[in-house]
Amino acid sequence: MNNKNESLEIKKIRKNYLVNIIWQWEIILPFIFIMVVIINSNLSPYFLDYTNLMNTTFNFIEKAIIALPMMFVIICGDIDISVASIIALSSVFMGMASQAGVNTFGLVVIGLFAGLAAGFLNGFIITKFGIPAIAVTLGSMSLFRGIAYVILGDKAFTKYPTSFAFFGQGYIGNTMIPFELILFFILAIIFGIILHKTTIGRKVFAIGNNSTAARFSGIPVNRVRLAIFTVTGLCSGLASILLTSRIGSTRPNIASGWELEIITTVVLGGVAITGGKGNIFGVVISIFIIGFLKFGMGLINIPGKVMTIIIGLLLILAIMLPQLLERLKPKNSFGSRLMKRAVFKMKLKVGYEEEYKKRHNEIWPELKEELSRAGIYDYSIFLDKETLTLFAVQKLKENNTVEKLPSKEIMKKWWDYMQDIMETNPDNSPVITSLEEVFHMD
């Protein structure tokens, strides 16, 4: 009997598992993406144009390249709000070098190295002193952009070698595919493989779920975090090269406010801000959702400031929606919201207290089986000795068949057997009064 019950339970859990997968955020995201594309292409005939679509990626791919390592940072349970300032810092260094006549290759090296060094500094302070990442990157955010202001003031670097323009403006061969876009996809594949297919990725998830437990299981938590912050800096340096090359100039306020947009993208992509959960596909789709949404809104002349309202709403809804779904989601019978209870009272005849107890102690196994087959579990009957009221509480499974019980042979037999000691109806079934629930606590 027990085995049967368990297998039923397992089947139900399996069913719920499938439901869980369907409700997962990463599965919902593509539909949102498709919706964005359909709505946009209905609103403007210029949206679904190959050249336009390719060219609009220029506007968000630099952010996307930082969103990839940012995903690692957030899965680890950290955050980095200094990325946009790193862009400014490394752009200023490239500008200085370019002014001094350094060639394109040299500029790329300087850009990457400046980013790497800045990211390392973040990671070093965070891990060495054990300070929360938000506090450290808040400081370095001011520091890095501040240095850019100190160097540039209100001036701008505009002199860059012609060949430097390729990174941010170039296309692959004769196609209309931007170099940046290809670079992003290559990086996305690399980051995806590292996160989901290597032990490094498993370590990142472990740290995000419980960093203390991760340390005790031998994961060099701080070294992994240091590496992640350094790579985030490196990618910010890379984004800085692309952005500087694309706009061909450096001002100290370059890329301001990007950090928040990048974090929004990552969180919208289903990465838990509390760490430990995330999926590369979610983040990549989210990048394109936000990118195309902004492009579409631009086509129908919605001002940028109004777009920020929509992005902000999207962010909050994106977090609320999975929680709402969680509430609606069917759960297995353990502590389920859909779990029902039947609570009622019956009346015992005088002097049969012991007899009632005795008969229930030797309850027929067939009856027990029938009751549990009907979906009843966790069934108790209490006796109030003063009034001889029997008080019964039973939990009912979701798809119970209790209404069919009275027609079962075994049930009738039990009632016949019990009628001499209880108050009964003409058909020998006990007189039952249902009770109203007036308080509940989980």
Add this chain to the structure above:
Amino acid sequence: MMELFKKREFNLFVFILFIIFGVSLRTPSFLYINNFIDVLNDTAILSMVAIGQLMIIVTGGIDLSVGSSLALSGMSVALLNQYHPGIPIFMIILISIAIGLLLGSINGLLVSQAKIPPIITTLGTMSIYRGLVFVLCKGTWVSAHEMTEVFRMFPRRSFLGISSLIYLSILTVVLFLIFLNLTRTGREIYGVGGNKIASQYVGISLKKIQYIVFTLCGGITGLAGFLWVARYAAAQSETAIGFELQTIAACVIGGVSIMGGSGSIIGVVLGAFFMGIVYNALTMINVSPFWQMAIQGFIILFAIIINTVMDKRNQQLMLRKRNFYE
């Protein structure tokens, strides 16, 4: 006396005196009382909003939307003043506070009821409120000549040589000192930050506390919004951009633990004052204003590293003492 030395607030105070001394060696005019009143005027709004931020950080949260809600409430009352100049100033102040309370309570509801982490909630509302400022003003400014004299001059009206701005900030400090230290709810705020789970076991409602701190911070921010646009005699869609980071910086410099559970109003006010003194000193010794941001960043990093190192040393000292007496 030794107890006093251990206190972060005291260290910060000594550090401030040290800077004042150093700068005054080079520029004696730095020591003029008027200069200090200028600094107080410059930091009054910052220290008020930083107190709101403090309460949120103490519960383990953060509010990134203060700059935007300051701008939104400021813009609302500036427009109100422009189109209905007849509305008396105290009504304007009340409306400004009410708008702030409303914006703060939206944050509070999202955090406490919808259970969205504070950093995400306020990241979202920061964009939303900022966008709404733009929608309200349609990208234009409300400038000095469009404001009434009473509105514009309110923060400058002075009594005994001290402006109403400073009086209001002192009032805020005193009110919240009493609230945080002497009321049950105030102590519960620290309790929640110290240990969320334990505080719930002793019957503190986390939801209630979260809602209260965000709403109160909103209220202060609303008042600050009016003071800001009146003081600078301009309201625009970029008002107070990046201000949220300054308030967090004032908290961090003032020794508030970003993890929650500890931090004092005195520390935060000193933190804000410290930032004001440093900017003022930079101008005095003729350092280009472009240095401000870099120095602010450096100070934040320096302050949190010092605080963390001192904390760890104190903990070790405590452990060692205990072992000794055992």
